[in-house]
Amino acid sequence: MDNKNRGSFSGSIGFILTAIGSAVGLGNLWGFPYKMGANGGFPFLIIYLIFVVFCGVVVMALEMSIGRKTGKSPVLAMGEIGRQYRIVGWFSVLCPTIISGFYSVLIGYSVRYAWGFLLEIFGGNGFDGMGGGDFFGTYTADVTQVLIFTIITLVGCGIIVAGGISGGIEKFNKVGIPGLFVLLIVIIIYNFTLPGASQGLTYMFTSKGMEMAGTEFDFFNACRVAAGQMLFSCSLGMGIMITYGSYMKPEESISRNAWIIPAADTLAAIMAGLAIFPAVFAQGGTPNGGVGLLFITLHDTFTSMGSIGNIIGFLFYVLVIFAGVSSLISLMEVSSAHFIDSSEAKGKPVSRKKAVLAMTAIIFVLSVPVCLDMLGGSAITQLPLVSKIGCLLDTYDFFTEGLMMPLAAILMCLIVGWKKGPSWYEEEMEKCGNKIIGKSFFRVSIKYITPAMMTFVLISLALSYLGI
Ligand code: PHE
Numbered sequence: 001m002d003n004k005n006r007g008s009f010s011g012s013i014g015f016i017l018t019a020i021g022s023a024v025g026l027g028n029l030w031g032f033p034y035k036m037g038a039n040g041g042f043p044f045l046i047i048y049l050i051f052v053v054f055c056g057v058v059v060m061a062l063e064m065s066i067g068r069k070t071g072k073s074p075v076l077a078m079g080e081i082g083r084q085y086r087i088v089g090w091f092s093v094l095c096p097t098i099i100s101g102f103y104s105v106l107i108g109y110s111v112r113y114a115w116g117f118l119l120e121i122f123g124g125n126g127f128d129g130m131g132g133g134d135f136f137g138t139y140t141a142d143v144t145q146v147l148i149f150t151i152i153t154l155v156g157c158g159i160i161v162a163g164g165i166s167g168g169i170e171k172f173n174k175v176g177i178p179g180l181f182v183l184l185i186v187i188i189i190y191n192f193t194l195p196g197a198s199q200g201l202t203y204m205f206t207s208k209g210m211e212m213a214g215t216e217f218d219f220f221n222a223c224r225v226a227a228g229q230m231l232f233s234c235s236l237g238m239g240i241m242i243t244y245g246s247y248m249k250p251e252e253s254i255s256r257n258a259w260i261i262p263a264a265d266t267l268a269a270i271m272a273g274l275a276i277f278p279a280v281f282a283q284g285g286t287p288n289g290g291v292g293l294l295f296i297t298l299h300d301t302f303t304s305m306g307s308i309g310n311i312i313g314f315l316f317y318v319l320v321i322f323a324g325v326s327s328l329i330s331l332m333e334v335s336s337a338h339f340i341d342s343s344e345a346k347g348k349p350v351s352r353k354k355a356v357l358a359m360t361a362i363i364f365v366l367s368v369p370v371c372l373d374m375l376g377g378s379a380i381t382q383l384p385l386v387s388k389i390g391c392l393l394d395t396y397d398f399f400t401e402g403l404m405m406p407l408a409a410i411l412m413c414l415i416v417g418w419k420k421g422p423s424w425y426e427e428e429m430e431k432c433g434n435k436i437i438g439k440s441f442f443r444v445s446i447k448y449i450t451p452a453m454m455t456f457v458l459i460s461l462a463l464s465y466l467g468i
Contacts, residue, residue, distance in 0.1 A: 006340065007165040008247040014170040015248055016260060021173040021326030022240055023265035024180065026106055026294070027233040029320060033273030034289030035229055037209030039222040045205075045270075048226040052262045055227070055453055056234045058445045059409050060241055061258035062416055065425040067245025068254070073337035074239030076345060077246065078415075085415055091408040092239025093338045095400045096331035097359070099238075101366030102393045103331065104157070107324035108149030109295055112139065114317035117302065120310040132300035146371045151364065157325055158360040161332045162353045165247050169329050176322045183319040184271045190312060191278040200278030203287055204270075213287050224464060227457040228401060233269060234262050235330060237405030237412075243334045251432040259437060275316070279305075291375065294320065335359045370396070388466065406458035410451050417446035 009015040036044045070077040075089030116126030127135045140146060160168045191197055203209040210217060231237055245254075276298065280287065283304045285297050302313030339355035369392055373380040376391030389395045416425055422443050429436045436442060 006247065006337075007167075008249065009170055009244075010166045011249070012252055012257075014166065014174060015244070015252060016257060016264075017177045018170055018173040018326075018330070019235075019241065019244055019257065019261045020264045020268075021177050022235045022244070022330030023233060023261055023327075024177070024268040025233075025235075025323050025327030026103070026320070027229065028265065028269040029272045029276070029323060030290055030294045031229050032233065032269035033204060033276055034213075034287060034293060035225050036273065037203040037277070037287055038213035038215045038289070039210070039225055040217045041204060041206045041209045043207075043217070044222050044226060047222050048230060049266070051223075051227045051230040051453065052234070052266055054445055054449050055409070055457075056230050056236065056262040057258050058442060058450045059236045059412065060234060060261060061254055061429065061442060062412055062425060062446060063236065063239070063241035064245035064248065064254045064258065065428040066412070066416065067242035068248050068250070068431075069425070069428040071246050073246060073334065073341045074242045075338055076341050077239075077242050081415060081420065085411075088408055088411045088415070089239065091237075091404045092242065093335050095238035095404045095408070096240065096334040097363060098366065098396050099400050100328060100331045100335075100363040102370050102396050103324065103328050104153050104363060104367050105146065105150050105370045105393075106291070107153045107321060107328060108146060108151075109139070110317050110320040110324060111152060112145070112149045113295065113299065114314055114321060117310050117314035117317060121307075121314060126310075127299070131303065132296040132298075135299065136295050140374045141377060143371050143374065147368070150367050150371060153325075153328070154360050154364055154367070157328045157332055158356050160325070160329050161336060162356040164352060165333075169333060172329065173326055176326050180319055180322040180326075181268070181271075183315055183322070184268070184275050187275040187279075187312060187316060187319070188271060191275060191282070194278060194282035196282040197278035199281035200274070200276075203277050203281065204273045209287070220460070221464075224457065224460040227453070228461050231405050231409065231457070232401050234265055235327070237407075237409035238400070239334050239408070240330050243337045244330070246337075251434075253434040253437075254429045255434070255437040255442070275319075279312075332356065332359055332363065335362075366396075402461045403458070406454050406461065410454045410458065413446050413451040413454070417451070422446070 009018065036048070066077050070080045072080065074092035075086050078089035079086040119126035128138070130138065160172050162168065163171065191200070203212050207217070235241065276293070277287065279301050280297055283301045285301050288297055298316065299313070302309040302316065305312060336352070336355045336359045339350055339358060340352060343350040369380055372378055373392040375393060381387060381391045386392055386395045389398045426436060426439070
């Protein structure tokens with residue numbers, strides 16, 4: 001903590017909002033609502049909540065404890081537990097860097113869409129007179145434009161991260177996250193004035209959703225989908241909460257934060273569904289998820305609302321940008337923190353600005369092939385490894401969300417739960433007289449329940465990505 005380049009959060013609200021900022025992202029907006037409807041509705045929500053409690057809350061507390069106890073970013077933090085565990089920390093440098101390589105491209109798309117709707121509000125031609133599918137196809141094929149919007153995103157986020165923890169990241173989240181919830185509420189209220197909006201609720205909360213999405217209930221598949229979604233959505237298994245935890249003040253309650261952050265993330269995911277599906281159904285659209293939902297279905301939905309749709313569309317994409325940026329800066333912070341800490345440990349300290357600049361450049365290099373791949377429209381997708389998984393974006397996602405994240409979560413539970421034992425993390429969680437909310441729950445989960453559930457996730461996610 002003595003490194004002047006590290007910094008710390010100014011207080012609990014700043015920390016909580018920043019961690020929620022990392023958790024609430026594109027995953028909440030395009031992943032959760034669709035998956036909930038397509039995988040059983042209410043029963044899916046219950047399965048998801050079980051994973052949130054037994055894996056999300058537990059790994060969140062574990063990561064924050066590791067971070068604060070060691071005061072270091074993941075590689076050095078894991079190395080302090082045991083030299084041989086540094087490899088787990090390395091996942092935490094690789095994973096966020098790879099995810100940033102596609103996440104930045106997607107936020108760049110949202111910047112383009114927000115700009116498009118802004119032009120439309122003032123009577124301009126924001127989408128070259130094209131509808132959802134056509135515009136999206138044309139835009140993604142225009143690699144120069146996609147690269148420009150990706151650069152705008154990366155430079156913007158780089159400036160925030162270079163500003164430091166309290167001066168940049170916390171400042172953005174203190175405005176961005178309340179702003180995000182306000183935007184969600186405004187859009188939800190508007191949605192409920194639309195005729196036919198209740199179909200959105202039917203889709204998300206009842207078993208009719210499966211009929212609407214053309215799917216069938218499969219318990220194991222629902223578990224697998226819920227678990228992968230939870231890990232990604234709570235930003236776990238890649239050292240983000242280790243890094244943020246290392247900036248946390250000792251008087252903060254780790255267990256309280258570990259309950260609040262996943263709860264807020266789940267709330268945001270449900271609210272995102274209410275901000276999306278009632279409008280989609282009211283305008284006669286069909287449910288889908290992922291890139292198609294965010295950039296094609298919703299574009300058509302807003303366009304068919306008439307002139308008010310331009311305003312709602314603009315607000316919606318600003319919401320996506322807030323959610324995306326607050327997540328991307330957490331990804332960029334982890335890898336930059338690694339540079340800062342390891343250079344310090346070698347006695348050749350690098351300034352935060354230089355570390356962020358280097359990381360931004362590396363992420364940009366990783367994002368270029370994603371832009372060139374045009375979501376599967378290029379020869380890159382035909383490469384042997386890539387074609388087995390999907391497009392290049394799916395491949396980045398497979399190695400991170402499908403492999404490294406669950407693996408890191410399991411290893412962290414086993415290393416801390418079995419090798420170090422409960423007193424190691426309990427001491428940290430009880431610092432400054434804090435009580436652990438659910439002490440026995442954490443003990444049993446870290447050792448047995450979480451690693452067992454995560455192993456199931458790892459195996460089934462890997463198999464499903466490979467289509468087995
Ligand atoms: N949790 C973010 C989301 O739901 C994405 C993210 C993943 C952010 C991993 C940081 C780390 O979109």
